[in-house]
Each structure stands twice: as C-alpha cells, then as structure tokens.
Amino acid sequence: MKRLIVPTLVAGIALLSGCIPCLHAIYTDKDLIFDSALLGVWDDAHDTRWEFTKIDATTYRLIMVEKERQGIFDARLVKLDGVLFLDMFPVEPDWPKKTNSDFYQNLWVPVHTFFVVDSITPKLRIRWMNDEWLKNYVKAHPDALQCDVSYRGTTDNRLLVTASTKELQAFLLKHRNEEGAYSETRELSLKERR
Numbered sequence: 001m002k003r004l005i006v007p008t009l010v011a012g013i014a015l016l017s018g019c020i021p022c023l024h025a026i027y028t029d030k031d032l033i034f035d036s037a038l039l040g041v042w043d044d045a046h047d048t049r050w051e052f053t054k055i056d057a058t059t060y061r062l063i064m065v066e067k068e069r070q071g072i073f074d075a076r077l078v079k080l081d082g083v084l085f086l087d088m089f090p091v092e093p094d095w096p097k098k099t100n101s102d103f104y105q106n107l108w109v110p111v112h113t114f115f116v117v118d119s120i121t122p123k124l125r126i127r128w129m130n131d132e133w134l135k136n137y138v139k140a141h142p143d144a145l146q147c148d149v150s151y152r153g154t155t156d157n158r159l160l161v162t163a164s165t166k167e168l169q170a171f172l173l174k175h176r177n178e179e180g181a182y183s184e185t186r187e188l189s190l191k192e193r194r
Contacts, residue, residue, distance in 0.1 A: 020129045021111040022161040026087050026168050027078040032058040035077055037120045042188035050124075053194055062088060077117070081173050084117040086126065111160070114172075116182060124188040129172075133180045135159055145171050 034057055042050040049065040055074065062075040071090060078085040090110045118125040138147050138159065146163040161168060175181045 019113040019115075020131060020134060020159065020161055021113055022163075022168060023109075023111060024161075024163070024165045024168060025076075025089070025112050026080070026085055026114050026165065026172065027076060028165060029058075031078045031080060031169075033077050033079050033084075034058055035120055038077065038124070039194045040190050041192040041194065042124050043191050044186060044188045046186075049191075050188060051194070061091075078114075080169055083173065083176055085172070086115045086117050088113050088115075116176070118185060122190075124190070125185050126188070127182040127185050130181055130183055131158065137175075137181075 034054075036054075038052050038060060039054060040052060042052070044050075047067065049063075051063045051065075052060045052075065055061050058076055060075040060077075062073040064071045064073070073088040073090055075086055075088045078087050089112050092108070092110065113128075115126040115128050118127065134145075134147075138145055145161060145167065148160040148162055163171065
C-alpha cells in the first residue's frame with residue numbers, strides 16, 4: 001500500500017462525514033453530463049439543505065448548509081458504465097489573508113468526494129461509499145486501491161484515496177453492487193426550482 005503523508009485541512013468535510021476523500025476526481029471530461037433537474041434547493045430529513053446552481057455546461061455550484069455551517073463545492077454529474085455519480089470538490093475558502101500565514105494556506109489541500117446518484121426525480125436519492133467497508137477491504141486487499149491510511153480528517157482517522165482517476169473508476173465499478181460497500185439511501189426533496 002502506497003503511503004502519502006499530506007498535511008491537510010479539508011473544507012466542508014464535517015458536512016460529509018463518512019464520505020471518502022480522494023486526491024483525484026472520479027471523472028475525465030468524457031464522463032461528464034449535465035441534468036437541469038438537479039438545479040434547485042433540496043432538503044433532507046437531517047435538516048441539511050443542498051442548493052445547486054449552474055456554473056457552466058458541466059459544472060454545478062453546490063452550497064450545502066447544515067445547521068449554521070456551510071460548505072461550497074464545485075459538483076459534477078459523472079456517468080460511468082451507466083452508473084451516475086456526483087463528484088464534489090470544495091471551493092477554496094475566502095481566507096482572511098491577514099490572520100492566516102502563507103505557510104498555513106499553502107498546506108490546504110482540497111480533495112474530491114463522491115456519491116452514487118440513484119435518481120434525481122422525483123427525489124434526489126444518493127448513497128456514499130461506506131468508510132468502514134473500504135478500510136476493511138483495503139486492509140484485506142492492500143494492492144486493490146492506493147490509499148493513505150494515516151490521513152487525519154476533521155473528526156477521526158480516515159482513508160485518503162490516492163489512486164489515479166482510472167484506477168478509482170475501475171474500483172468503483174467493480175464494487176458498485178457489493179453488499180455493505182455503500183450506505184443506505186439518503187433522500188432529498190426538491191423545495192425550490194432554480
């Protein structure tokens with residue numbers, strides 16, 4: 001297993017606890033699609049609001065609000081072998097330049113994360129890879145996916161997937177239907193069309 005020690009501050013990761021951080025995107029340009037049905041404000045049963053607006057032909061701006069905290073992401077719909085994913089990448093925070101040193105700001109390393117999108121209408125139904133399943137799988141199969149097992153997220157020790165986009169895509173497709181690999185479905189209801 002390749003080890004990579006990266007001092008990291010992951011913006012918005014508290015909103016996404018349980019999601020798998022990845023150094024590389026799960027897509028190439030040819031994998032991107034855009035569906036206007038995703039545009040709007042979505043709410044879930046956990047009092048989290050997801051607001052999608054259009055940036056360009058393949059990119060959404062996603063503002064996630066959970067209680068008083070928010071994360072801002074560039075999000076893209078990805079279609080791999082008929083399976084729809086949502087890749088999210090944090091927008092660099094508006095650093096208060098006077099209070100953070102250049103050294104500190106240079107250590108901020110944004111990461112991708114992803115969800116499986118089971119449907120967009122009538123409800124947005126998503127699942128994320130189970131962190132514990134992945135830890136156990138990588139422990140039992142150390143060469144299956146390049147990860148750093150010493151990465152510290154904002155809440156606990158986590159895996160940081162360091163595999164290339166191509167390797168990550170192959171892994172996701174191979175395990176897309178494996179029992180326990182993904183969370184239960186989380187449903188969001190459209191509250192306002194944008």
